[in-house]
Amino acid sequence: MSVSSSGKIEKIIRFLKEKYGTLEWWRGTTDEVMIGAILTQQTRWENVERSLENLRQQGLCSIAAIHNAECHNIEKAIMCSGFYRIKARRLKSLSAHVTGEYGSIERMAQQPADRLRENLLGVHGIGEETADSILCYGFSHQTFVIDAYTERICRCAGITAKRPALKKLFEKVLPLDTAVYQQAHAHIVEYAKEYCVKKRCNECTIPTLNG
């Protein structure tokens, strides 16, 4: 009898939690999480941190400051995390959205998660992963983040579900606890960076799934 997708996901989550414990991941203000979520698109986090530091030094590391800044100045500050022209525009779109739709981050934080998600997906340059990252890490909602790594690990584990269904599966399995959601995604990324890239993800290396 084969293990169900839910069962496999439970095992993956348990194994990774055992392996990594609690990871320090994305501790920052809501503003910084939102900005970082855009900057980290297809980009290493270490480069994003440098950009965030540049933005801080320029006084540009907030949604309000981005809203008032010249695009050119944003571009210079975020250059080292790549795609800097398009990302500067995306940051502008996001800041315009927050300001126009809610007035402030504080107001935004009072809205229900599903409404925030729908509105974020309407912003040019924000897709599912970026929206969910903002919700989960910036606003502490129980929204699971599916990224390319999650898909890789799940595929190797023989879970055939794709993006939307995969997200539902994780959200069905995980307890309704924001810290658990944040950690589970962090664990997957750490594991994938360590094992699924260098080893080309030819086989599932999560031991509990091989027996």
Place this chain on the structure above:
DNA sequence: GACCAGGTCCTTG
């Protein structure tokens, strides 16, 4: 030098 990074959008078939 080749290849990849915590995506998203746009164009084609």
Place this chain on the structure above:
DNA sequence: CAAGGACATGGT
């Protein structure tokens, strides 16, 4: 709908 390309810098 799936596949392919553009966006760009920085690390291995």
